[in-house]
Amino acid sequence: MAPHPAAPPRGGPRPALLVALAAVCAALFAAAAVVVAVRHGAPLAPEQAAHDWSAAHHGEPLRSLARALTATGSGPVPYAMAVLAGLLAARGTLGRLRAVACAVVVLAVGQAIRYGLMELLARPRPPQADWAGRVSDYSFPSGHATTAALAAGLLAWGVLHRARPGTARTWCAVLALWALGVGVTRVYLGVHWPGDVLAGWLLATALLALALLAEPFAFRHPGPPRSPDSPSTPTS
Template identity: 75%
Template sequence: MTRTGPRRLLPPLVVAALCAALFAAAAVLVSVRHGTPLAPERAAHHWTTVHRGEPLSSLARAVTATGTGAVPYLMAVLAGLLAGRHPLGRLRAAACTVAVLAVGQALRYGLMELLARPRPPAADWAGHAAHYSFPSGHATTSALAAGLLAWGIAHRARPGVARTWCAVLILWACAVGVTRVYLGIHWPGDVLAGWLLAATVLSLALLAEPVALPPPGAADSPTPVRLRGTP
């Protein structure tokens, strides 16, 4: 982004406002119901407990493990390294992408503690879980990491390649979210809320893109070295 004009700011603001409003509505619903799941959530949870089995359970645990820990942060660092235009710029961009991921996780954790929605019964779990349920940490974190890496690839690759990788990353983030429900660890609404929270954070982060990627000619952009005798 070389210019921050109203037309460039409007789409991210609209997406952020829409996703934030939907998340707020879901959070209010969870709060009013004291965490009690909706009928469709109960039905989805019951279906997974009845139909769950091997080898899908092992595959789901392997996929869900990529949605937390080091993997998302490595993806965030890679996003910054791909987007930066020069060595110092790559470090700057990587620091910004990691900061976005960390802020998103901090927001998720604070909201989770505030709303304190209970998880599904522990007897139905087919994996490890801790803390409260809403919003899903794995869904939030994987969606944030996928969005950041898609942004980094878009700044480095050709449009066709970038679109392909964007689709792959979306599928991965969706798979991580689905596994949380399949393993009986989250209600479906937790996962949807995680995606909405991630979309809100990513949309707002786009507004700060000039901080991560200063436009050419900015004060902190590298000054070209001129050889003696050149104009």
């Protein structure tokens, strides 16, 4: 018998809860996007205040630490986390390959959606004179915040399938703190407005909820082929 590649952990979120979470996060993201579009990218007062504070506190060693942490939110690290998530979530070679592929696809699709929205809304970044890091393209939503939240959620999914509940909760908390830290560094380094980071987290959460909803279909196993001579109903 082929092993099930990713049996959901006991006590996992119910579909209704996932639908509600995805809907709420998508609605909040849409509201933030509307505000950005209506204001032509101009920051809100709290965003400007947070940016001004960060620009005035770019001293060492915090700046170097922030740069090191923010670097883990893009490039190969998130994809390595997605691969690890698939390896943890599944059993057997084929199951693991399937889970890894699904996790990488979720991350790649999330990044593609984020990039499309960024180009569509075209929000300018904060003033370049305040940057403490290298950036390109537009500002909303934050690519690092979106990618880190997606990677953290995917790895948490893998851990929840493999580790004991107490250990899994600890790792989920660590992953959440990492994703939170990556997002905060984007504001601290002066390359994003806080709304960009919040929008990235909302977008990632909505996409993760939708991915969890699709998990039973992605890992559904067809029944064994039925012989043409086998009866359709059991006989007594």
